[in-house]
Amino acid sequence: MTRGNRKESTDHEPGPRRRSTRQPAHRAGGHRQHRPGRAARRLLGSGRRRQGPGHHDDRSDCHGLAPGHHPPQDVAKLFEGASTCTLTPQTTQGPYYFDADKIRSDIREEREGVRLRLAVRVQDSETCRAIPNAVVEIWHCDAAGLYSGAETLSGGGARSGGGGGPGGGTPPSGAGVPPSRAPGGAPPSGAPGAGAGGGQGDLTPQDDNRYLRGAQVTDNQGIVQFTTIRPGWYRGRTVHIHAMVHVDNQRTLTTQMMMDEALDTAVFARQPYAGHTGRDTFNDGDGIYRPTMLLKVVRDDDGYLGVITLAADPDQDGK
Template sequence: MGHDHEGQRVSRRTALAGIGAVGLGAILAACSESPTGGRTPTPVPTTGGGTATITPRATGPADLAALLEQARTCTLTPATTQGPYYFDAGKIRSDIREDREGVRLTLGIKVQDTETCAPLRDAVVEIWHCDAAGLYSGAESLSRGGGGGPGDLTPLDDERYLRGAQVTGEDGIVRFTTIWPGWYPGRTVHIHAMVHISDQRVLTTQVMFDEALNTKVLAAAPYAARGGRDTFNDDDSIYQDSMLLKLAEDGDGYLGAIVFAADSADSDGGGS
């Protein structure tokens, strides 16, 4: 696993809450299951004087669990570039859609140890991706012009759509509600993901989509307004078969599932 130390050492506090906005102890307490097994969303104080609502350790419905079983693997998930538009969005939530229009995607991610195949509890999973128009929140002007460089980005606007983080439970699973990503020149359709364990980024990777379903989804509004793509899975510079989601129709949207096998030992992890 390649190590790029620039920006890799991120405290759990920052990874969970965004620039220390929510204390680690408060988040872990909020995420702890109650004696009766309840998962009631819990407000916790932020350093700015407000509150953030933490949804304890989301797990998916039965259909999503079945997809995750199909996706079962114990092969180290490939590390990739984090891309030019990553920053800690400070959003601990499962529904990351904000006001973005698009086909609903319920995404289940299971994090497990690559050596033991055991689920990893208390791992922070972040995802971020572009909207139907190919724009990234916090970087709309840059993503219109293809700008941005390596390393973490200083946000250029106040938008925070299609970015969020969740904390795994005993089963190692988190669930996000988002939309099918759009596309932009030079890349196939994808979602970025990062896994934090303790104070380290142990995995930075990307998630890809079946091309037949990409064609179907992107032919409808609001995606169709952008016209044809120039890059598909088979000519994308990052795509690997192991990055493909397991997908199933779910009403007017889709369920997607993937397993991340990460190195939970002392390492700087996944590259940037």
């Protein structure tokens, strides 16, 4: 496909992305669009980059990891082996997404767990070029399987006691069910609650907590970085991190990122994860998991570094 409506650049310097003159497939029939949340609108409207890949406000404590440090890893080198021009699978956004309005790179909020530095690169799935000034939101559960803003729902009635207590109750219906179209296809169209969210609407927050949720804007290489913890698990799903990409004021991609099972086993043998037992779903038994969703993970200082390339489709033509 020739993109005459998009400014081409060899140095990928940031600048405003022009909208396609073609009517996107997900507008067919006059369905209302998902609009980005407050944090995404502020980032897209400001034109500023906040806490890009050169800035990660990691704290010095190891959040439960046994002593033993490894040299910090070079993100750029790791991305050399994580390139893709294949459209990233769209997935359900799950039952626990809402606009947290948190523009930040360190999303831990004192949640206990093994530190994870997460680097996400956003590319155009057709041109393979980096997409600057895209907003990337992530959210995931804590070591006990609880989601902020939904502790009662995600814990089966249990309240959090600092991230290490029992939790991970059965999620609401649909939490582990893929969207009506298989991952990799165009997102289903429809009224609010469909589109890039994969058929589920946004949650009305049930509590005031906002840990393990945040948004950042991509730099001129299409990269954002977050500091978080390795997620725990809850029944019916493998270990995962949710991600949503906003381009030109639209929810362009909703997907999930997965972990290597061998590393999960090692991490879950430590506290605070070890107190949460009975895990029932692994990558090979998860209805959403795809190998392309796996993070490339290496040891990094006192924790881990995970990198992944997300190939988005700003024109929403399924390519």
